[in-house]
Amino acid sequence: MIITTTNTIDGVEIKGYKGIVFGEVVAGVDFIKDFKASFTNILGGRSKSYENELIQGREEALEELKQRATALGAGAVVGVKVDYETIGTGGNNMMMIIASGTAVEI
Template identity: 50%
Template sequence: MIVTTTNTIEGRKVADYKGLVSGEAVIGANVFRDVFASIRDFVGGRSGSYEKVLKSARDEALRDMTEDAERLGADAIVGVDLDYEVVGQSGSMLICIASGTAVTLG
């Protein structure tokens, strides 16, 4: 399965548009991760724990979107967009949404 943010795939033609596909992942950040991230914010540097959460959410959303496209019989997903939002009463949940257009290639 080809997954791309571009609207075309070089050297390939879109034979059929199967429709919009998406995948969502909601992941909670735990208290210990929050504490260590706030320390990291204070002293500077990257927060490896939050980066892992972001990567995990992205990977899960892309996997769900790809499975959705496979059910439609698609060969590729074009125009992929990733959105991240913080949700929950205290902003402790991260949601990642991957969306794109499922297509078959000629």
């Protein structure tokens, strides 16, 4: 399965459009990660626990996107975009990661 952010694939003909596909992941951020990240906010630097959470969530969203495109009979997904949102307030923060694109027949 080809996944690309571009609307075309070099050297590959798009024969048909199957529709828009999405991969969604909602991941909770636990108290421990929030606590560790608060030190990073104060002292500066990067929060590895949050970065790892984002990486894992993005990979899961893209995998779900592939599965949904495959179910439609697509050989590729073009125009892929990944969005990140925070849901919740206070101690109940969650991340929502959405991958979207157009499933195509190649």
